[in-house]
Amino acid sequence: MVIKVVEDPRAIIKRWLTAESFITVGRSLERADSMEKVLGRARFVEDFFEEGFLVARIVLAKVPHARIRRMVYDRALENPRIYRVLTHRDIPGENQVGYAIPDQPLLAEGKVRYYGEPIAVVVGEDPDSVNNAVDDVVLEADPLPVLYDPLEAMERRDVLVHEALGSNIAFRTKVRKGDVELGFSKADVVVENTYRTHHQEHAYLEPEAALAVPDLENRITVIATIQYPHLGQRIVARVLGIPSSYVKIVAPYVGGGFGGKDDEGPLVAARAALAAYHLRRPVLLYYTREDSIQTHPKREAAVVKYKSGASRDGRLTAIEVTIVHDTGAYANRGPFILWRATMHSSGPYHVPNAKVDGYCVYTNKVPQGSFRGFGNPPVQFAAEAQMDRLAEKLGLDPVDFRLMNMLRPGSETITGQVLPSSVGIHEALKKLAVESDWRIKRRMYSESREGRFRRGIGVAVGWHGNSTSRAVPDWSNSYIHISRDGSVSVYTGIVEVGQGSPSSSHRQLVAEILGCPIEKINVIFGTTDAPDTGATHASRGTSVGAIGIVVAAGRIRSRLESFLAEYFNVQREDIRISGGDVVVGDRVRMRWEELVALAYSKGVDLSATGYFFLPKGSFNDEVGQGFAYPVFSYIAVVAEVEVDTYTGRVRVLEVHPALAVGKVINPEAVKTQVEGAIIQGLGYVLMEKLAISEYGRVVNDNLTDYVIPTAHETPAIREAVFVEDLWEYGPFGAKGVGEMAFIPMPAAIANAISHALGVGITELPLTIEKVYSLVKQVVG
């Protein structure tokens, strides 16, 4: 029999999307990296440091806004163990690292725009000498007026963070749908509030570091704490003025990223590379915890003005939203973050009339950047608080009111995009309401609002577009090669930053598709030696990152089937390859290894790439309508809290999540992402607050004063409800998960506290002092 080899990505994706029985997919197989990590064998960037390597640190500006006269560092160089102090003058290529807008230097040039901005790199022989030298670099600069409030900065023309732009507004977005005035005129209830959210520090346990090793002919290898090796390659090449192909980036195990190392990683790599370029020796550049907190971009601090209306029958009629992001000194990924906030501002609801405006505004503060949720948590916080207030006014239960307006397959979003399928949030919330005993508890707590300890239960939903916003190109890729012994090497640019995709889902997908024994698979991840797979951000490690793996493995599988069909003269239905067993018709049986040996001897190509370019539509900026994302992931959470009205202390007793994230490749691995995001979200809402002084300095630049959750603050997290609303292009229908549970957490906790106290909440964080003042409002 002749079976045509299927090489077409779409056909391959579809074949595995419609698979019905699974060997490894859908099973909670243990991660391949857990043992080496607990046994201390997993190597992180600093673990590659050897005696004889040089060390380097960045020097940070200690002024918030100033024109640079010169930098003086003679004293630093008096120590013979200090080799160089590098400034922007030492950059052989371009001193330009802005991701969205070319507004950011690698090392300050001309001006300093925030306290904590890197101005120089000190390179020396040992950490002590370098630490001392850092303090001996003096910046002589003329102070300029500072801007800290984004609302003020928007109006000012006399003080500009970036003069060339002529305004402090770095970027604007808009969405227009229907006619909001008409929509509000049809509303029986209208709610209008201004919501404020705050910065969040990533506080990954591993601070940033990069080890740069120079090679002959201007080639360089950088081992870095980074979430996108190929982006690091591009930035290093640009800064050094050499071709990208001369730069190799390796992300070994990365000690947490959450977006922070997506922004800062390439810059750390470039600064280390600059040092190695000049010194011609391996250089380890590392951030202290203080360096890290002072300099790297933070979660968006947002002001969201939100007006929404609904009719008496419980339908949303219109929303009008203004989002202001304080992007700090540099746009960084601010425009992308603002896009995402804008596109998601309605929540996963059908809203016939919408007017949304977004502003990304410069101030003299540490930049805003990528952090789990990427602009989405503040707008969901606002949208979901609005939903509760509207429900209250309408006399409806918050879950019922949400369900009445929720997106379903075939619904249209506020950008006019129709979502034909993979919209499982309605079902997820319905199930969650039952499993969390929502109705009983809601009634019970409503009726017992007295005494010192008051309980409340809150619900919030969230949605998150998979892939990059709008028509920004996104793709997946991988390279798979089968060795003669039947072992399988999988190359991906996806990084292992804790989420576990290379060590769990990637292996499970390859084992499922090839039918090989899973222990034969080695995933080589986080390297520019693999094809550009895009970043390990935006919950895309598996959802988008592994599409390339499905395609590459699917190609090889198809070649093997075609070969077997012809060789043994059988049909495809007669071929089974799974778990390392190969059965052809009813007479031939062999091991996977034998199949590979046979294929090698008969000329079957057992290596393949799996490029797939995500199909997207276009977004029209003029009219504020169009394609936003290929698909959305959805989540709903119910949170229960207990408020101590004597002190304002809040205990989160229980969080119950429900997700509609397509096919779940490894349920336990997915749950760990959900739990981690819940705990991080709880920290953001109740504990974490970046304190910025009048001088623009982050005051709590350490983990003593910037407090993150410990085991003690961790609430009970109930078994997640999953609705498998398959995505047509996802690996076996999988969608993104990593960020999901963070997104509704601010709203869920705030709504629960609102419920306990009977008071509206518009501002985060809900620290003990803040909650106590809310208590005072109610109790007096």
Next chain:
Amino acid sequence: MRVVFTLNGRVVEVDVEPSEILLDTLRLKLGVKSVKRGCERGECGACTVLVNDAPVVSCLLLTVQINGSSVTTVEGLQSDSLFMELASEFGKNFAVQCGYCSPAMILTSYAFIKKVLENSVKPSREDIVRAIEGNLCRCGTYPRVVRSIEKVLERRAKAAPQI
């Protein structure tokens, strides 16, 4: 200054600066890479080691202070059956994400279990939570670390003779 101590069962002699912290001695001079730098002020717990069987953050200890002591890191426990049982529970229960805090987290957990078993007490969940409270994990593996500890304790309780 010359310091002599036991590292993972072997006596080591090392020359250190008076101000040198144990974290640096271990990582830079003795090649012990499982001990991680996180904050260098005793907050995150990533540099936890066992000194005479008790978990201590090595960034707040001067190396001269441990002269004559016994220091244990995960490198020294890989033939210890209790430790390996716990490690295997960490794996099975997905108590590891990025892994940066993991060697320290498991050392703290191990020291706790050992103490519990030695004293034949039955800890509550709250006791377990308190025991690991000093080890930060930004990935949020806490519930699974607690579960891993509970699993080992449950198994040991079953194996122990009933009094």
